[in-house]
Amino acid sequence: MERLDKIVAVATGESRKIARGMILRGRITVDGVRIVDIGFKADAGSSVIALDGNNITYKKYIYVMINKPEGVLSASEDKSRETVVDLVKRHFNRDGLFPVGRLDKNTTGLLIVTDDGDFGHKVISPKSYIEKEYIVGLDKPISNEDILKLEAGVTLVDGTVLRPAQVNVLENRQNISVVITEGKYHEIKRMLGTVGIGVETLKRVRIGKLMLDPSLLTGECREMSDEELSLVVK
Ligand code: URA
Numbered sequence: 743m744e745r746l747d748k749i750v751a752v753a754t755g756e757s758r759k760i761a762r763g764m765i766l767r768g769r770i771t772v773d774g775v776r777i778v779d780i781g782f783k784a785d786a787g788s789s790v791i792a793l794d795g796n797n798i799t800y801k802k803y804i805y806v807m808i809n810k811p812e813g814v815l816s817a818s819e820d821k822s823r824e825t826v827v828d829l830v831k832r833h834f835n836r837d838g839l840f841p842v843g844r845l846d847k848n849t850t851g852l853l854i855v856t857d858d859g860d861f862g863h864k865v866i867s868p869k870s871y872i873e874k875e876y877i878v879g880l881d882k883p884i885s886n887e888d889i890l891k892l893e894a895g896v897t898l899v900d901g902t903v904l905r906p907a908q909v910n911v912l913e914n915r916q917n918i919s920v921v922i923t924e925g926k927y928h929e930i931k932r933m934l935g936t937v938g939i940g941v942e943t944l945k946r947v948r949i950g951k952l953m954l955d956p957s958l959l960t961g962e963c964r965e966m967s968d969e970e971l972s973l974v975v976k
Pocket of ligand 1: 944
């Protein structure tokens with residue numbers, strides 16, 4: 743059972759205050775009965791809730807794909823800097839949103855923002871072996887020998903052992919794609935650092951089998967379909 747004002751706010755994308763106004767004005771019915779008590783609790787899974795006679799659907803969790811721009815933090819909130827959750831909240835006003843994993847401030851591309859903690863854990867857990875693919879712009883060309891090293895799995899200076907990565911040269915040896923399955927801190931940058939190469943640009947384009955929607959402009963976000971979710975985790 744959850745408070746009706748919360749259900750209405752989440753289902754309509756409006757604030758709790760506006761949802762309470764809708765209830766007080768008699769615009770909300772639960773199973774056909776008009777409810778004007780803002781403390782009323784309902785079971786959104788089994789009750790039919792309507793606004794002005796039109797059924798509204800309440801989803802327990804929301805999953806949003808965002809094309810992260812440079813300069814925005816992968817965090818839920820920050821005192822002074824803009825976060826990916828700030829961007830998502832402009833379109834989907836829900837509590838408890840967080841980014842699934844972190845991209846560095848200057849990394850762009852595919853990020854999922856959700857309020858489903860179990861899903862988030864599954865996606866970032868190294869035990870899930872979910873692939874994450876990045877397009878990487880390098881400060882110098884990469885040799886075949888270096889690629890073989892990264893594909894064998896390298897050890898960082900602090901002793902961290904990285905799993906083997908898949909590396910492919912794209913249009914030239916300064917533009918490559920790298921696929922990893924863990925997501926350790928600054929993994930791609932530190933991995934390339936072991937062969938003396940710096941990362942100039944980094945963009946994530948895939949998580950599991952889910953590709954970044956090419957029609958999503960930088961900074962844009964949209965809700966994901968059930969089918970897209972199943973491309974991330976089975
Ligand atoms: N690896 C990095 O170094 N940075 C990222 O943002 C993601 C992966």
